[in-house]
Amino acid sequence: MSDQRMPEMSGVELLHHARQIRPEATRLLFTAYADIRAVVDAINEGNIFRYIAKPWDPAELESVIRQAVDQHDLIVEKARLVDQLQATNRQLVEANRLKAAFIEVASHELNTPVAVMLGMTELWKMSQDKNASPLEKGWVERIQGAGKRLAGTVERMLKLVRSGQFGHTLSLEPTVLDTLVRQVVTELTPYLDARDQTVTLDLRPELGIALVDAAKFSDILTNLLINAIKFTPDGGTLRVAAGPHGPDHVRFEVADPGVGIEEADCVHLFEPFFTSFDTMHHSSGDYQFGKRGIGLGLCLVKTFVELHGGTIEVASSLGEGSTFAFIIPRGVPAALVTSAPG
Known part of the structure; x- marks a missing residue:
């Protein structure tokens, strides 16, 4: 607390220096109305919390001091929480490393x-x-x-x-998406044949070309299709659809009529090592019905989609199958898109 009028410097100047030394301090200024302009400027600059006009009312003074104490406590608590958050963040970074x-x-x-x-x-x-x-x-x-x-x-x-x-070193090249999708499905034909499953392709003619990392894009589709194969009963039909999504994006869907996913698990599906089953009864496999991995496939899918600047979502219900849909930017001029072979 300081009076505004003092011999060597004004109260505004004093509290300005005090703020530099102790930023968390709550500063109060006593002043007469003649000094009101300087006080208002100081408040606007954040140098003081409140001013008390002279002569002051004892009840008002007590109220202002209580408010100042509360303000100080809030500032100190905020600083403590920020320090705690930064420490926790450092621990998380180290744990991830x-x-x-x-x-x-x-x-x-x-x-x-x-x-x-x-x-x-x-x-x-x-x-x-x-x-x-x-x-x-x-x-x-x-x-x-x-x-x-x-x-x-x-x-x-x-x-x-x-x-x-x-993650930022993608090998992006203009790629004919129709061809790439068909190539991935062809590579998985042995798995599909072993399970007597089929894939229907719904690839729009306007799908065209996009700027993608072909290897990582293939990983996205492969992982989604492998999941669909594993969790669809023998003889089931999977669906892969793709087409334009607005003027600058393309959308892909991989749908299956399989066992489905509980709603509570959908929000965790893309987390590394997440499993929506009893780990005591885990059994792994490449394509066999109900066989599971260690929870990395969908995490990689999300990572690679996001590296392409895209987003992914899942819609599923138990017993009703699942649909995974992702959208990525096309990243090439419209003239090049329309020049893709049909």
């Missing part, structure tokens, strides 16, 4: 024995397959299948980590 480092190291440590296992089983098949019994062949096939699933998991873990570290 350690998690990413662990996944990177673990993935590399797993890669070597997996590569050896797959290499040895392949050598065995080349040298012993003709003389092996059906039982022995079955053992080796199961070993090889398990090794390939583990190799796929390791690859997805590394992709997830590296997308966070190097």
Whole structure:
């Protein structure tokens, strides 16, 4: 608290210096009406909290002081919460760094024995397959299948980590989207045939060209289709649709008539390592009905969609199937879009 009129400097000047020393302090000024312009300027500049006109009323003075104390407490509490938030954020950043480092190291440590296992089983098949019994062949096939699933998991873990570290280095090229979608579906034909499933394509002629990273875009569609295959009963029909979304974007949908997802789980689907099932009964597989991964596929999908500047959403109900839809910017001139081959 300070009087406005003093011998060496004014109260406004004093409280201005006080603010520089203790920004959190609540500053009050006593003044006569003759000084009101300087006081108003000081209030507008944030140098003082309130002024008290002389002569003051004791009840009013008490009320102003109480307000000043409350204001000071709010400032101190806000500063404490900001410090706490910053500390928590630093801890989260460090935890994410350690998690990413662990996944990177673990993935590399797993890669070597997996590569050896797959290499040895392949050598065995080349040298012993003709003389092996059906039982022995079955053992080796199961070993090889398990090794390939583990190799796929390791690859997805590394992709997830590296997308966070190097996510802005997309290899964007003008790409004919119709061709790319059909290529992904063709690559998954063995899985579809094994489950007696079919895919209907609803690709609009105006789909055209977009500026995408073809490898990452293929990963998006592949992961969505693999999920659809796994959670659709044998004989089911999946649907892939794509077309323009406004003048500058394209929209893709992957729909299945499968088991569906609980509404409460939909908001967590794209989180890394999220699983919507009892982990005690987990079983993995490439395409078999109900088989599950470790919760990285959809996280990668969301990451790669967002790297393209897009968004993704899911609509699903238990027993009624699921529809995943994502939208990405086209990123190429309209003239180039219309020049795409049909």
